[in-house]
Amino acid sequence: xxxxxxxxxxxxxxxxxxxxxxxxxxxxxxxxxxxxxxxxxxxxxxxxxxxxxxxxxxxxxxxxxxxxxxxxxxxxxxxxxxxxxxxxxxxxxxxxxxxxxxxxxxxxxxxxxxxxxxxxxxxxxxxxxxxxxxxxxxxxxxxxxxxxx
Amino acid sequence: xxxxxxxxxxxxxxxxxxxxxxxxxxxxxxxxxxxxxxxxxxxxxxxxxxxxxxxxxxxxxxxxxxxxxxxxxxxxxxxxxxxxxxxxxxxxxxxxxxxxxxxxxxxxxxxxxxxxxxxxxxxxxxxxxxxxxxxxxxxxxxxxxxxxxxxxxxxxxxxxxxxxxxxxxxxxxxxxxxxxxxxxxxxxxxxxxxxxxxxxx
Numbered sequence: 175x176x177x178x179x180x181x182x183x184x185x186x187x188x189x190x191x192x193x194x195x196x197x198x199x200x201x202x203x204x205x206x207x208x209x210x211x212x213x214x215x216x217x218x219x220x221x222x223x224x225x226x227x228x229x230x231x232x233x234x235x236x237x238x239x240x241x242x243x244x245x246x247x248x249x250x251x252x253x254x255x256x257x258x259x260x261x262x263x264x265x266x267x268x269x270x271x272x273x274x275x276x277x278x279x280x281x282x283x284x285x286x287x288x289x290x291x292x293x294x295x296x297x298x299x300x301x302x303x304x305x306x307x308x309x310x311x312x313x314x315x316x317x318x319x320x321x322x323x
Numbered sequence: 324x325x326x327x328x329x330x331x332x333x334x335x336x337x338x339x340x341x342x343x344x345x346x347x348x349x350x351x352x353x354x355x356x357x358x359x360x361x362x363x364x365x366x367x368x369x370x371x372x373x374x375x376x377x378x379x380x381x382x383x384x385x386x387x388x389x390x391x392x393x394x395x396x397x398x399x400x401x402x403x404x405x406x407x408x409x410x411x412x413x414x415x416x417x418x419x420x421x422x423x424x425x426x427x428x429x430x431x432x433x434x435x436x437x438x439x440x441x442x443x444x445x446x447x448x449x450x451x452x453x454x455x456x457x458x459x460x461x462x463x464x465x466x467x468x469x470x471x472x473x474x475x476x477x478x479x480x481x482x483x484x485x486x487x488x489x490x491x492x493x494x495x496x497x498x499x500x501x502x503x504x505x506x507x508x509x510x511x512x513x514x515x516x517x518x519x520x521x522x523x524x
Contacts, residue, residue: 177493178468179476182416186340186386186460195336196363198453205361205449212357216350247425251393254424256350258446266446273425281428 213260220256220265223249224297231294235287243285247276253297264300264309268293271316278323289319335362335457341383342367345376345390345399346422351445355389355422358449362456373397373405380406380414387456388414392423392434392442399423400430400437407438407473416466418459422447438474440464 196204227249233242250272257266272293279285296312304312342359344367346352352369359367368383370376373394379385388406392399399421409415421439434442440462441455464475484490489498 175469175471180466180468181463182413182466184418184460184463185413186418186456189340189386190335190337190457190460192336192339194338195334197332197334198457199332201335201362202449202453203361204363205358205453208357208361209354209449212350212353216353219350248393251424252348252350255348255422255445255447256354259354259448263446270425277425277427277429 209259216256216260217262220253220260220262221301223252223256224301227253227297228294231290234285235290240280243276243280247273247280250276262301264304264313265297267313268297268300268316271313271320272297275320275323278320282323286323289323292316292319335453337362337364337456340364340386343370343376343379343383343385343388344368345370345373345388345394345402347371347391347393347395351391351422354447358447358452361449362453373402376402377406377409380409380411385414385417387459388417388419390419390421390439392421392426392430398430398433400433400439403437403439404473418462420452420455420459435477436472438472440475 195201227246230242230246230249233239234246250269253269254266254273257263257269272290275289275293293316296316300309300312337359342364344352344355344359346355346369352371356367356369368379368385370379373396376390390399390402394402403419403421406419407415419439419441421434421437421442422445423434423442424445426434426442440459443451443455462475464479466474467476484495487498490496
């Protein structure tokens, strides 16, 4: 098998070193301030996605519906991407566990309704906000449920 | 984490960098845009899908591409693999950072082999993204092109094959040290190497 090794000029390297720009700590702080500006809109969108998930999940529980499975996975993955950015990391972790579970369902070709239900209920509870001890118990439980499948 | 440490505080300048953000989810795109605006990037180009992104790639030279793994009709890994094989220079060699939420087990190998410089897990934080951007700006990994892979060398450190295993690459040294091919150096020759002599002008 022919292998070609090629050194490619790194144009980004030259650009980031140009005079000007901003201190790294300032760049991070400015980015965090910018994220605060879209926080409310993103949380609103997140709640809408959770509602959509509640509508899709029963279709999956009722039978072997691939389309519903993939739609629920996609929605749950969107929650993973949004929640943790806006201090809703617990919701994001539950959504990640649900993605993991759905991926396993997809691989095995079978769905466990109770495992799905406990994830959906947990997402709703975590979104409402719970004491730290309860949150940890729920997330550990979800991880254990997913690991069984 | 230092980009330009000359003035004391490390700085980064993305003002002149041409950046492409590819994300099909509206909130995901908003998050990326806000982060890069905070970093000082001026109007990065945005694409919500693979076709739109490829159209921009044909017209504009990019210094950095951020691509979501979930693009809808085609996933981000296939998109990057296609870009690397596209021969659209210089963009086919542009640094690419893939951002992903959950990665399906069936796609882990794809993520490793697509030719991206980095895969970053969501949720995104400005600190992690900036660390990766700076790392990409500093790196000097060669591009490897073969039948099964095209992208930056996946080895960050050259540590050789695992102990006790034969290397797969032509430049890996054999496990057994063979017979010497030339006579041993004399002690005088070794001494001469260790004690450089002044050369008469």
